[in-house]
Amino acid sequence: MEAMVIGGGVAGPVAAIALRRIGWDVTVHEACPDPAGDVGSFVSLGDNGLRALEAIGCRDAVAARGTELPLLRLWSGRGRQLGEARRGRVTLMRGHLVETLRDLAQEAGATIVTGRRLVDVGAGRTATFADGGSASADLVIGADGIHSRLRGVIDPAAPxxxxxxxxxVGGRSAHQVAPGTFHIMFGAKATMVYAPTPGGTLWAAQVPAPKPPARTPERDELAALFAGDRGPAAELIRRTGQWHPRTVMQAMPGGVPRWHRDGMVLLGDAAHPMGAGQGANLAVEDAVVLARCLRDNPETALERYEELRRPRTDQMLKVAGANRDAKVSGPVAARVRDVMMPFFFKRFAEKGGAWMHDYDVEWNSVSAPASAST
Ligand SMILES: Cc1cc2nc3c(=O)[nH]c(=O)nc-3n(C[C@H](O)[C@H](O)[C@H](O)COP(=O)(O)OP(=O)(O)OC[C@H]3O[C@@H](n4cnc5c(N)ncnc54)[C@H](O)[C@@H]3O)c2cc1C
Structure with a gap:
């Protein structure tokens, strides 16, 4: 069997590796010419994403490109600790994650073609590309991200x-903070996420605004956003040597109604645009679960994949929305957040968060057929 994967970001190469593990031929078509390398921003993989990578033999290679930060601490802008949790977490540049996954996919026998943008898919699952080329396969997998083209092919009415x-916006700062902890500080005007790594402290400022600014603010303007907050945020910005590009956070709160049709299926942000947070972790999980379903019940694999994944990704979309609300709230809501969060975070971290972090793709057990087919 042969799969065509559209998109060589996170979900695409993981799907390619997992499908090679079950004996499929795979070609990945990626629109951009190369991964971002050390540029771009950083992502964190939690226990759930790392466990899914482990199932297909990729955890160690990915972890080796990043920094383990097992402690998470949340802070208010007044310097009050709002929460603390100890969990597996590897933080790395998104470009390094993509680079590593693509290398592993090629080692597993997949072909990756870069600079190839999907335009459409027609009869017989024949894809056409912006460079004038075409290709067909038994299965077309849309791992083409938040602005997925395949989503619109599967369902022209898709939102x-x-x-x-x-x-x-973010960067890598020469200002050092103690190693081993990933921090999130909810400031008066913006949120600062920062992570110590051997090459400097990675940081990202998340700024609420009714519309994105026309230009990226200057260093002093950014630092001024955190001037009233306690903690290292302003200093991190002042001592930044390498800047990561500004990103406008996107979301689709209602979700994607249709994930598959006629041998075409969506994964990762194409299926459930998450914005940030757990998006890369879910992309990895999706890809491994899809391959497991194809391995165990090829006839109903796409239905079973959606059945297994939809409840979890819907729940995660709700959490992502709540996390965004916590960052865009006004001053009164922010005060309420700072008072309530220690209570709720403790409960969530100790009990309620298990569904998110303890999830297992169950690669080594046989998946049941889709329930409609039993
Ligand atoms: C600032 C920021 C921080 C984040 N931090 C985290 C984090 O800490 N943890 C976490 O889990 N997630 C995080 N995320 C979310 C995470 O990056 C995404 O959810 C994840 O990358 C989704 O993977 P994907 O493979 O579905 O899509 P992508 O990684 O976006 O990959 C899609 C790929 O498809 C390609 N493509 C697009 N259109 C076409 C086409 N027509 N033809 C061919 N190729 C195409 C693109 O070039 C791209 O390479 C963050 C996101 C942002 C913006």
Whole structure:
């Protein structure tokens, strides 16, 4: 069997590796010429994403490109600790994650073609590309991200992602903070996420705004956003040597109604645009679960894949929305957040968060057929 994967970001190469593990031929078609390398921004993989990578033999290679930060601490802008949780977490540049996954996919025997943008898919699952080329396969997998083209092919009425009320900019700072902890500080005007790594402290400022600014603010303007907050945010910005590009956060709160049709299926942000947070983790999980379903019940694999994944990704979309609300709230709501969060975070971290972090793709057990087929 042969799969064509559209998109060589996170979900695409993981799907390619997992499908090679079950004996499929795979070609990945990626629109951009190369991964972002050390540029771009950083992502964190939690226990759930790392466990899914482990199932297909990729955890160690990915972890080796990043920094383990097992402690998470949340802070208010007044310097009050709002929460603390200890969990597996590897933080790395998104470009390094993509680079590593693509290398692993090629080692597993997949072909990756870069600079190839999907335009359409017609009869017989024949895809056409912007460079004039075409290709067909038994299965077309849309791992083409938040603005997925395949989503619109599967369902021309599919909604599109819109601005989520938050933009972000970041960098790598020479200002050092103690190693081993990933921090999130909810400031008066913006949120600062920062992570110590051997090469400097990675940080990302998440700024609420009714619309994205026309230009990226200067260093002093950014630092001024955190001037009233306690903690290292302003200093991190002042001592930044390498800047990561500004990103406008996008979301689709209602979700994607249709994930598959006629041998075409969506994964990752194409299926459930998350904005940030757990998006890369879910993309990895999706890809491994899809391959497991194809391995165990090829006839009903796409139905079973959606059955297994939809409840979890819907729940995660709700959490992502709540997390965004916590960052875009006004001063009164922010005070309430700072008072209530220690209570709720403790409960969530100790009990309620298990569904998110303990999830297992169950690669080594046989998946049941889709329930409609039993
Ligand atoms: C600032 C920021 C921080 C984040 N932090 C985290 C984090 O800490 N943890 C986490 O889990 N997630 C995080 N995320 C979310 C995470 O990056 C995404 O959810 C994840 O990358 C989704 O993976 P994907 O493979 O579905 O899509 P992508 O990684 O976006 O990959 C899609 C790929 O498809 C390609 N493509 C697009 N259109 C076409 C086409 N027509 N033809 C061919 N190729 C195409 C693109 O070039 C791209 O390479 C963050 C996101 C942002 C913006």
């Amino acid at each position: 599109v992602a819109g601005y989520a009320g938050l933009w972000t």
